Amino acid sequence: MTFLRVLFATLVAFPLLAITASAQSDYRVRSGDILQLEVLEDSSLNRELLVLPDGRVSVPFVGTVRAGGRTLGQIRATIRDGLAPSFAEPPNVYVGLSFLAEIEPREPITIDVYVMGEVTEPGKREIEPGTTILQFLAEMGGFTQFAATKRIQLRTARTGREQVYTLNYNDVELGAGVGTSTIMADGDVIIVPQRRLFE
Template sequence: MTSALFGNTARLGLLALFLGLVGWLSPAMAEGYQVRPGDILKLEIVEDPSLDRALLVAPDGRISLPQAGTLKVSGLSVDAIGTAIAGKLAASFATPPTVSVSLQQLAERVPGTAGTPATTDIYVLGEANKLGKLALAPRTTLLQAFAEMGGFTKFAATKRIQLRRTDPKTGAPVIYNVDYDAIEAGQGSQGSITLRDGDVIVVPQRRLFE
C-alpha cells in the first residue's frame, strides 16, 4: 500500500509540474499579453450573441467586425480590445453592451524548418468558415483559395468580397472587389487571379434585405 501511495503521489507531482510548465509556455494566458497580427480573437457579446465570432488580427494590426468597422488592436491587451469594441458598439444598444474578448489562437511564431516547401501565406477575415492564415501552394488561384476556406457562413455577402494586397512598387494598398456568385456561375476571370504572399480576403456580412 505504501508503494502504491508513493506512486500516486509521484504521479500527482509530475502532473502539477506539467501543468506549471504548460502555464509558463502559454504567454497568451499571462497578464498584459499584447495581441499581434495573425492572432485570432474570440468575441462574445451577451446582449446579442449573433455578433459572436472569431476575429483575425490582419497584418496591419486591425480587426473588422459588423456595426463597428475596423479597429487597430495590435499591441493591446484583450481587456483593452473589449473596452474599445464596447465603445464602438455602444450606439447600437440601449445600454452599454457586455463584451468579452479572449484569445482563440496565437499566430505562428516559429519560422518554417529547412526543406519545407515554399508557400503563399494569405489571410482570411469575416464570414468564411475557415479564418486566419492559410498556407497555400504557390500560384494558387482565388477560386482555389475559396475552396480552401471551406465556403462561407450564412451571413456572407458573397457578391461583395474584397481581395486586398499591397502594391510591391508603391507600398499602397490595392482593393479588388470580387463577386463570388459570378465566379461560381462561370462569369468573368476573377477566379483565376493568382494570389500573392500577404494577400487578405475579406468576406463582409450581408446587409439587411441583401
C-alpha cells in the first residue's frame, strides 16, 4: 500500500514539475523579481539577485546584466558567457526564480506607457517589458513640426515619487545621454513640449 502511495505521488509530481519548468522558461523577468543564481564550479557565486527598477542585476565578475524583459535562459546564457573568462571551461550556471517571486506569467504581458504633446500619435501605448526609451521613441509615430525635440520629458514614478528627466533627441540619435539604455516602466509618460519662438 505504501509503495502505491509513493508511486501515485511521483506520477502526480512529474506533471507539476514539467508545468513549473515550462512556466519559468516562458516567463519574462520584471523589476522587483528575485532570481536565484547558482554556479556549479564556484559556490561562492551562489546568491539571490534582485532585479532593480532599471531591469538590471549585478553579478560578481560579470558586472550589470540586463534582466528585465528577458527569459531566464537568456539571462543564464549572458551570465555564463560573462563568467567564462574566469574559468578553464565555461561554467555550469543555473538561474531560476526565487520562491518569493511569481512563477506563473503575469497578465498583462505588456506595460502601459503614455505619450503626449507635439507627436503625431499621442495616447496610451502597450509595449513589451524591457523596451528602452530609444526603442520607444523609434516606434511612437514621430514628432510634429512644432516639437521641441531638445526638451523631451520622461516622467516616471518607478521610485515611488514622480521624477522628471529631460531628453535631447539629437543626442539620443547619436547614442549619447539618457535614453539609449534606460528601460521604460509601467505608467511612464513621455511629453514632447511645443518649440519656443526662437528655439
